[in-house]
Amino acid sequence: MQNFEFQNPTKLLFGKGQISTLKKEIPAYGKRILLVYGGGSIKKIGLYEKVISELKEIGAFVIELGGVEPNPRLTTVQKGINLIRENQLDFILAVGGGSVIDAAKAIAAGVPYDGDVWDIVTSKVSAPSNSVPIGTVITIAGTGSEMNGNSVITNWETNTKAFFNSSHVLPRFSVLDPELTISVPRDQTVYGSVDIMSHVFEQYFHGSSHAPLQERIGEAILRTVVETAPKLVNDLNNYEYREVMLLNGTLALNGLTAMGVSPDWSTHLIEHAVSAVHDIPHGGGIAIITPHWMEHVAAVRPEKVAQFGVRVFDLDRAGKTDAELAAEAIQSLKEFWKSIGAPTKLSDYGIDDKEIELMTERAMLADQIGSYVSLTKEDVRKILRNSL
């Protein structure tokens, strides 16, 4: 383990009907509110009305920023920043999935910053400590954005997806009502499940030594996804399964399993490069790339992949090498993701080898990426080719 500092003060308001806490939580931060949401599904499920009714009860002044994209755009963020400045708003309420919350965080950080918010998104400068406070109402399990300081934003002018992390944009509170996730369609439910597992992997395959508790907790989340997701995708209206997946998503990326380790975000970096060029769903891209990334790292360091297979898929160690177990583990993961309906090849999204170089370029934030196994440009190119 490495020395670490951990603090996560986000207040979780979890369960049926928790939307009614908005009127209690928000006034501490002010009553001039930017309401951020996505493509309108919150109107379809009646959530928009509930939120507006809560805001009316406290006499809030509300400016809306709807239509945030699934891979949220820098231009949308800039629009939000302008709305807050022009209307002197105090608080951002993000209602939606990870994209909406990520956009809200970049807006929050950009408001008090004089330069281009892209400087913050690309971590050239830190998010200011006086970032605008945020609250969230999450409508899909998976992102984890409701209890962390991460934000991923796409700049379509340069086909670049970048991310930043700052404690200054941690949501002050997040409403997690599993009922609000019941209408999430099957494909998005699958992507969410994949994303949760990937968030665990990125921290589980860390570059540090001796973090047995963090790994066991990661495995606890992985096993819970493996048990719950197949039941959920066949019973999308089941409250209990939705509940478990929602909490899974939050705990998979709130810093808990990253305590004292150096996470390896290679798969996310590669997927961000793919979806920055092709605008595919993040969870779909992750499902395609992860097994090929895992095959690559298993060839170098099979031991943790083997451990994952034994502890999550109950593989029998007897008489097998780590390399053999790792191969079985990857096969089990592929079969599991296929069984719940995840895509397996980039060509499922109509992506061919034309943009391999651009995608490789975009993934390489440095000469080498990754901490469990370090990847060169050549390695990334190979992983992408194998994913076609």
Place this chain on the structure above:
Amino acid sequence: MQNFEFQNPTKLLFGKGQISTLKKEIPAYGKRILLVYGGGSIKKIGLYEKVISELKEIGAFVIELGGVEPNPRLTTVQKGINLIRENQLDFILAVGGGSVIDAAKAIAAGVPYDGDVWDIVTSKVSAPSNSVPIGTVITIAGTGSEMNGNSVITNWETNTKAFFNSSHVLPRFSVLDPELTISVPRDQTVYGSVDIMSHVFEQYFHGSSHAPLQERIGEAILRTVVETAPKLVNDLNNYEYREVMLLNGTLALNGLTAMGVSPDWSTHLIEHAVSAVHDIPHGGGIAIITPHWMEHVAAVRPEKVAQFGVRVFDLDRAGKTDAELAAEAIQSLKEFWKSIGAPTKLSDYGIDDKEIELMTERAMLADQIGSYVSLTKEDVRKILRNSL
């Protein structure tokens, strides 16, 4: 799962040498400080000097309250309250184990309260929101007090041990340096390991339905203790084992595994009754009582005890009933605790049946206690008799 609210803003400063963060963390809360510690072991290990040197660097005014007892006393708490009032102190720095931190919390809550602090400790009134801020430097793994709002205090005039929980006494920060726990002797190391497992049990055997993730995370902590404790008790100076046990202790009782469930604190209530009458080490009492409590509940609801055995001790389910598995699980737990040197009978501490009635009385905070299985006075009496 039940609806729940979760917020834990305590900042963890984990790792070697983190004591040097005190000068950075404390000034935000003021420079007039009550330094609370126990029987002097912090002087033996050179920690006292390090703390004083940090406090000197920021020009702090320091009043000391040393000698806090292993089962901290109401009279000590009252002394601390008076010291803060008389000297108009701003901040409490608790350096030691759970008892020291628990005492600090009761002092913190008692200062702004006009009545007797025992009202707060017995949860007759809530801890005030303007409780004095606390920081901690923990010197033993197990309590969890460094990242929760719990405090257990003993009133020796009435032989009563009582506890309260309040977010207003959550430590603002806690320094967790595994090196500071290296000098903890073997018996205390064992008690800490037992206490960690017990904290998980009390939340694992909850009265709620369908909390698979919380249970898996509890099992992750239990397995990590089962793997680490035997190595640690035979290699007390091992930094890596100390590190793992310290984090185990913190995560076992910071609210994580209690999300959405009703914990069952019966074993702690019974042990508190025992140690309020006989002043034995808490972890020792827990090691004795837990298996007998578990035998009692397994007779009513064996399923979770069986699950614990299968998932933590790798018991083979094949051909066995839950009741049989539960019996094996309890046997495995007994053997495990015995193997690391925990006591097994109250008579190990010279306790006989003379005070059974008084202890039973003290444990019964209500007509029935417990949520996984509800215990009557008769049940508690039986568990205590079986523990003799």
